[in-house]
Amino acid sequence: MKEREFVSVFRSSKKSDTYIFVRRGQEWEELPESLRGIFGQPVHSMDLVVTPDRKLARTTGKQVLEAIGEKDFFLQMPEEREGYVVDFRKKPEQRNP
Numbered sequence: 001m002k003e004r005e006f007v008s009v010f011r012s013s014k015k016s017d018t019y020i021f022v023r024r025g026q027e028w029e030e031l032p033e034s035l036r037g038i039f040g041q042p043v044h045s046m047d048l049v050v051t052p053d054r055k056l057a058r059t060t061g062k063q064v065l066e067a068i069g070e071k072d073f074f075l076q077m078p079e080e081r082e083g084y085v086v087d088f089r090k091k092p093e094q095r096n097p
Helices: 033-039 063-071
Strands: 006-010 018-024 042-050 075-076
Touching: 006 063, 018 063, 033 075, 042 063, 063 075
Parallel strands: none
Antiparallel strands: 006 018, 006 042, 018 075
C-alpha cells in the first residue's frame, strides 16, 4: 500500500450513490468488463490525494488505498437502509416508522 495516491472519483450513471475510486489517469478499459457494464458511463466527480489516515464520507483512506493496490479500484456502494420494503398488508399505523 502506498503512503499516498492521487485518485479520481467517478459516480455511476446507472446506480445512484455508487462511486468508483481509481488512480488518476487510469484507463476505464483497464477495469473489469463486468464492473464497467454494471457501473455504466462514469461521471467525473472529483480528484483528491488519499492517504491512509484520510477520512472520507463512507470509508477510510486506508481502505481505498488497499483496494486500489489489490484491484486497481475501490467501489463505494450505497448504504443499506431499513424500510425499503413496506408491508402493505398492515395498516399505516402498524408499520414501523
